[in-house]
Amino acid sequence: MRQVSITDIAQAAGVSPSTVSRALQDHPRISLERRKAIQALAREMGYRPSQVARSLVTGHTRTLGVAVTDVTDPFVAEVMKGAEAASRKADYGLLFAMSNRDPSQEVAAAQILLDHQVDGMVVISSRANARYNEMLSGRGPKHGSQIPLVLVNNAQPGPNVFSVRMDNRDGACQAVTYLRELGHRRIAFVAGPEGGCSSRERLEGYRQGMAENGLRPDLKLIVTGGGLLEDGPRALRTLLDLADPPTAVLCYNDLAAIGLLAAAAAAGLHIPDDLSVIGYDNIPLSRFTIPPLTTVDQPKETLGRLAVMMCICALNGEPVKDAVLTGELIVRGSTNLHSKEKGPT
Amino acid sequence: MRQVSITDIAQAAGVSPSTVSRALQDHPRISLERRKAIQALAREMGYRPSQVARSLVTGHTRTLGVAVTDVTDPFVAEVMKGAEAASRKADYGLLFAMSNRDPSQEVAAAQILLDHQVDGMVVISSRANARYNEMLSGRGPKHGSQIPLVLVNNAQPGPNVFSVRMDNRDGACQAVTYLRELGHRRIAFVAGPEGGCSSRERLEGYRQGMAENGLRPDLKLIVTGGGLLEDGPRALRTLLDLADPPTAVLCYNDLAAIGLLAAAAAAGLHIPDDLSVIGYDNIPLSRFTIPPLTTVDQPKETLGRLAVMMCICALNGEPVKDAVLTGELIVRGSTNLHSKEKGPT
DNA sequence: TTGAAAGCGCTACCAT
DNA sequence: ATGGTAGCGCTTTCAA
Numbered sequence: 001m002r003q004v005s006i007t008d009i010a011q012a013a014g015v016s017p018s019t020v021s022r023a024l025q026d027h028p029r030i031s032l033e034r035r036k037a038i039q040a041l042a043r044e045m046g047y048r049p050s051q052v053a054r055s056l057v058t059g060h061t062r063t064l065g066v067a068v069t070d071v072t073d074p075f076v077a078e079v080m081k082g083a084e085a086a087s088r089k090a091d092y093g094l095l096f097a098m099s100n101r102d103p104s105q106e107v108a109a110a111q112i113l114l115d116h117q118v119d120g121m122v123v124i125s126s127r128a129n130a131r132y133n134e135m136l137s138g139r140g141p142k143h144g145s146q147i148p149l150v151l152v153n154n155a156q157p158g159p160n161v162f163s164v165r166m167d168n169r170d171g172a173c174q175a176v177t178y179l180r181e182l183g184h185r186r187i188a189f190v191a192g193p194e195g196g197c198s199s200r201e202r203l204e205g206y207r208q209g210m211a212e213n214g215l216r217p218d219l220k221l222i223v224t225g226g227g228l229l230e231d232g233p234r235a236l237r238t239l240l241d242l243a244d245p246p247t248a249v250l251c252y253n254d255l256a257a258i259g260l261l262a263a264a265a266a267a268g269l270h271i272p273d274d275l276s277v278i279g280y281d282n283i284p285l286s287r288f289t290i291p292p293l294t295t296v297d298q299p300k301e302t303l304g305r306l307a308v309m310m311c312i313c314a315l316n317g318e319p320v321k322d323a324v325l326t327g328e329l330i331v332r333g334s335t336n337l338h339s340k341e342k343g344p345t
Numbered sequence: 346m347r348q349v350s351i352t353d354i355a356q357a358a359g360v361s362p363s364t365v366s367r368a369l370q371d372h373p374r375i376s377l378e379r380r381k382a383i384q385a386l387a388r389e390m391g392y393r394p395s396q397v398a399r400s401l402v403t404g405h406t407r408t409l410g411v412a413v414t415d416v417t418d419p420f421v422a423e424v425m426k427g428a429e430a431a432s433r434k435a436d437y438g439l440l441f442a443m444s445n446r447d448p449s450q451e452v453a454a455a456q457i458l459l460d461h462q463v464d465g466m467v468v469i470s471s472r473a474n475a476r477y478n479e480m481l482s483g484r485g486p487k488h489g490s491q492i493p494l495v496l497v498n499n500a501q502p503g504p505n506v507f508s509v510r511m512d513n514r515d516g517a518c519q520a521v522t523y524l525r526e527l528g529h530r531r532i533a534f535v536a537g538p539e540g541g542c543s544s545r546e547r548l549e550g551y552r553q554g555m556a557e558n559g560l561r562p563d564l565k566l567i568v569t570g571g572g573l574l575e576d577g578p579r580a581l582r583t584l585l586d587l588a589d590p591p592t593a594v595l596c597y598n599d600l601a602a603i604g605l606l607a608a609a610a611a612a613g614l615h616i617p618d619d620l621s622v623i624g625y626d627n628i629p630l631s632r633f634t635i636p637p638l639t640t641v642d643q644p645k646e647t648l649g650r651l652a653v654m655m656c657i658c659a660l661n662g663e664p665v666k667d668a669v670l671t672g673e674l675i676v677r678g679s680t681n682l683h684s685k686e687k688g689p690t
Numbered sequence: 691t692t693g694a695a696a697g698c699g700c701t702a703c704c705a706t
Numbered sequence: 707a708t709g710g711t712a713g714c715g716c717t718t719t720c721a722a
Contacts, residue, residue, distance in 0.1 A: 003484075005699055016709045021701060029707060051461050052406065053699030055397045056714045063461060066441070071425050072629065077416045084416075084443045088454065093461040096411070096441040098429045109433065116396050116408060116438040139348075229633050262633040284417065288574050288607040290635045350715055361693045366717060374691060398715030401698045 004045045013041055024049070055117070063093040064311055065113030065121035069101045073227075074283035075253065075300060079124050079152060082304025090312055092119075101193070101226075103127060110135060120148040120311040124304075127195040132156070148314035150307045154197040155322070160314065164306045164323040168201035169208060171296040171327040175250050175278045176209025178294075178329055183338030184248040184276060188221040190235040190260070192252030199227075199252060202280065206250055227252050232259020236267070247275060247338050254279035254286045254295055261289055261334070272336035282330055291333030298327050349390045358386055369394070400462070408438040409656055410458030410466035414446045418572075419628035420598065420645060424469050424497055427649025435657055437464075446538070448472060455480060465493040465656040469649075472540040477501070493659035495652045499542040500667070505659065509651045509668040513546035514553060516641040516672040520595050520623045521554025523639075523674055528683030529593040529621060533566040535580040535605070537597030544572075544597060547625065551595060572597050577604020581612070592620060592683050599624035599631045599640055606634055606679070617681035627675055636678030643672050 006024070010017040015038070022030045023038035055061045064087050068076050080096075087094045095118055097109035110132065113121055123132070136146040148160050155163040172189075179187050189206040192199030203222070210217050223238045225231035235256065239245055251257035257279030264271050271277060271291060279286055282297035306323055314320045351369070355362040360383070367375045368383035400406045409432050413421050425441075432439045440463055442454035455477065458466055468477070481491040493505045500508040517534075524532050534551040537544030548567070555562050568583045570576035580601065584590055596602040602624030609616050616622060616636060624631055627642035651668055659665045 003699095006701095007699080017700080018702080018710075019708060022708085025701090031707060034707085048460070050401075050699050052397055052400045053714090054701075056395075056401050056699080056716090057701045059714080061397065063440070071416060071422045071429075072419065074417065074419070077422050080416050080441075081443065081445075084441060085445075088442065088457055091457070093457055094441045095408070096425075096429060096439045097433065098426065100426075100430075112433055112436070112438055115393065229629060232633070258630070259633050262635055262637070265635040284574060285603070285630065288577070288604050290607055290610040292607070348715095351717095352715080362716080363694080363718080364692060367692090370717085376691065379691085395715050398698090399717075401700090401715080402717045404698080 003050070004047045005050070006047075009038065009042050009045060009047055012045065013038055060119045060315070061093075061117050062091065063095055063116065063118050064308055065095045065097065065110075065116075065118035066124065067097045067099065067106070067110050067113060067121060068124040069099055069106075071098060073125075073255065074285060075281045075298070076124050078283065078300035079304035079307075082301030082306075083122060083308045084304075085301070086305040086308040090308070092308070092312065094308075107131060107135065114139060118147065119315055120150070122150040122152060122304075122307040122311055123154070124152045124307075125154065125196070125198070127154075127193065127197075132158075132161070148311050148320075150311045150314075152303055152307050162310050162314065162320050162322055164303055164310060165325075166198070166298050166303070167324055167326045168198045169205035171280065171298075171329075172202040172205025172250065173209040173212070174327075174329045175280075175296055176206055176215075177213055178331070179248045179250070179276060179278065179335065180209075180213040180215065182248070182276065182335060185215055185338070186218070186221065186244065186246040186248070187215065188223065188239050188246035188249040190223050190225045190231060190249060190251040190256050192225060192227040192256075194224070194226075196227075202252060221246055225252055225256050227256055229255050229259040231256045232261065233263035236260050236263040240267070248277070248335070249275065250278045250280075252280060254281045254283045254293060257293055257295070257334075258285065258289055261293070265290070272334050273339065276335040276338075278335060287332070289334070294332045294335040295330050296327045297330050299325060348395070349392045350395070351392075354383065354387050354390060354392055357390065358383055405464045405660070406438075406462050407436065408440055408461065408463050409653055410440045410442065410455075410461070410463035411469065412442045412444065412451070412454050412458060412466060413469040414444055414451075416443055418470075418600065419630060420626045420643070421469050423628065423645035424649035424652075427646030427651075428467060428469075428653045429649075430646070431650040431653040435653070437653070437657065452476060452480065459484060463492065464660055465495070467495040467497060467649075467652040467656055468499070469497045469652075470499065470541070470543070472499075472538065472542075477503075477506070481505075493656050493665075495656045495659075497648055497652050507655050507659065507665050507667055509648055509655060509670075511543070511643050511648070512669055512671045513543045514550035516625065516643075516674075517547040517550025517595065518554040518557070519672075519674045520625075520641055521551055521560075522558055523676070524593045524595070524621060524623065524680065525554075525558040525560065527593070527621065527680060530560055530683070531563070531566065531589065531591040531593070532560065533568065533584050533591035533594040535568050535570045535576060535594060535596040535601050537570060537572040537601075539569070539571075541572075547597060566591055570597055570601050572601055574600050574604040576601045577606065578608035581605050581608040585612070593622070593680070594620065595623045595625075597625060599626045599628045599638060602638055602640070602679075603630065603634055606638070610635070617679050618684065621680040621683075623680060632677070634679070639677045639680040640675050641672045642675050644670060
């Protein structure tokens with residue numbers, strides 16, 4: 001004997017399969033009595049609907065795809081947490097794929113989602129290029145249409161593609177301004193992954209912040225990075241080797257900042273007295289670094305939740321508007337007055 | 346016009362749908378010539394097979410489910426990374442669900458995977474109770490059978506349930522022994538989530554290590570925790586309040602250890618001189634703590650990879666054997682000779 | 691080697 | 707309000 005199917009129930013109840021189908025989906029045109037009876041019977045018989053069969057006829061799978069660069073990145077994990085919560089609440093499945101920060105794998109990852117006929121997909125923090133658009137085109141119920149795509153922290157125009165992002169410019173700018181208020185003038189920036197949208201925007205924000213605060217831009221103060229722990233130590237070394245090293249540094253993300261903190265400790269530098277450092281993301285760990293990290297908060301779970309909600313709205317044909325949230329600077333112990341500004345205690 | 350289907354290709358090629366189906370799946374009984382031609386045509390027409398339709402007839406979805414407590418836990422994220430890589434390589438989709446460390450949500454999470462008819466599922470680090478067995482029973486192609494279930498770091502007997510786990514006893518025991526070699530005698534243990542399999546085993550390993558090294562067990566030295574960052578500070582406070590505080594502490598995982606490190610720094614304690622601390626998991630971050638964390642490594646990605654491979658083997662009817670790996674102590678800077686043992690430098 | 695046809699479990703349309 | 711029927715896109719017998 002197999003799984004109990006709708007026809008089994010019909011037989012047992014002495015009605016037609018159509019009636020059972022209607023009863024099960026609370027169709028209006030069925031008597032309350034019958035409906036209850038059938039629903040009870042179904043439960044009793046341990047009926048579980050076949051999503052697969054349903055999908056075949058309805059044309060949608062009630063499954064969303066989420067493509068990420070790396071779950072191992074705390075920022076990404078938090079966003080996924082929000083996305084999972086939202087999709088579970090909406091009774092959608094969430095198919096997961098990861099590209100290991102490798103643009104070529106990114107296509108393969110997205111492809112497996114598409115192959116499994118996800119109804120829509122959300123992409124977290126990729127360097128998503130136009131490739132998505134071509135991959136997706138022609139997908140979806142109606143021809144010429146494509147399944148909805150929601151980009152997190154990475155806008156990209158296209159039909160049926162939406163984005164939920166942070167005002168990265170503003171965040172970075174806030175951080176620089178705060179450092180300036182603390183008396184810092186030589187402020188460095190450790191950049192994020194090349195080609196990344198938020199990398200670029202945060203860099204712009206940094207530049208803007210420098211300019212707005214009357215600080216002379218110095219290309220030497222901008223060092224490359226990839227948003228990884230390992231980038232912190234490299235960046236610090238570069239910065240320390242400068243003829244005129246910075247007194248403060250803004251990092252692309254908390255991970256890089258944490259790496260930098262570790263390297264600083266190893267080098268005998270005292271944070272924040274010798275160097276103020278600011279991260280970005282406000283990952284849970286940043287409260288537990290030594291010293292606790294000043295950082296720009298991003299509402300990570302909200303980002304994820306919003307992304308899937310937008311995706312589902314688009315699926316339902318409801319109007320969807322791109323969302324852009326603004327972050328908030330969280331001041332903790334890794335920033336301090338520039339030493340020359342410090343008064344005697 | 347809709348997605349191109351197998352019949353469209355058949356029409357275009359002037360053959361029957363069956364032939365196309367056979368050509369596409371490299372069926373033996375079809376002429377090479379035709380096969381090539383049809384495959385080429387399919388590619389040209391942008392044909393994408395409907396997994397859904399295929400699933401309906403074959404009875405399997407080529408989708409695995411992964412249920413986790415919390416992706417936000419670096420250990421879990423690393424395991425997922427391995428799982429994703431393996432399932433993608435095997436051309437399986439990976440449906441993701443998370444329980445937020447909440448046993449009641451755990452059922453809901455697993456349920457959504459089941460509803461989407463995953464062919465098998467892997468559960469990462471849950472306090473998986475017998476409930477899984479009852480949920481799963483009756484699932485799967487043949488009645489009385491159930492889909493394969495692979496538990497990571499959490500054994501549990503049952504039909505078609507397998508496990509891949511670490512020798513936690515051994516790992517904890519290694520850590521204690523190492524501390525003893527360093528001269529420590531009062532060694533504390535910060536426990537993990539109650540009801541967790543690895544929590545229990547690591548505690549046993551700690552006890553065993555103490556006994557084997559002739560160290561007097563002291564219940565006061567065992568403090569509760571949940572494997573969270575927040576547990577570190579709480580544990581440290583408890584331990585410091587002891588009449589005879591420990592000189593070393595082994596934590597259930599790196600997260601708790603990191604929290605403890607932070608609290609220690611805040612309290613003006615110097616690690617490792619005032620207190621040696623050992624974590625567990627060897628998450629990437631543990632190399633970047635201050636000081637770098639001595640910890641017991643777990644091959645996290647391997648765990649995940651193995652889990653899905655075992656799942657797929659079971660699906661293929663191949664024999665599957667439970668796997669138990671052994672961890673390795675990684676010595677870094679958070680451990681030191683017990684001060685009384687230190688000679689003059 | 692190929693084609694015709696049945697059927698996977700369900701929904702939805704058209705009758706009644 | 708209910709039943710009959712077609713059909714979603716594919717695989718897989720069974721015949722030819």
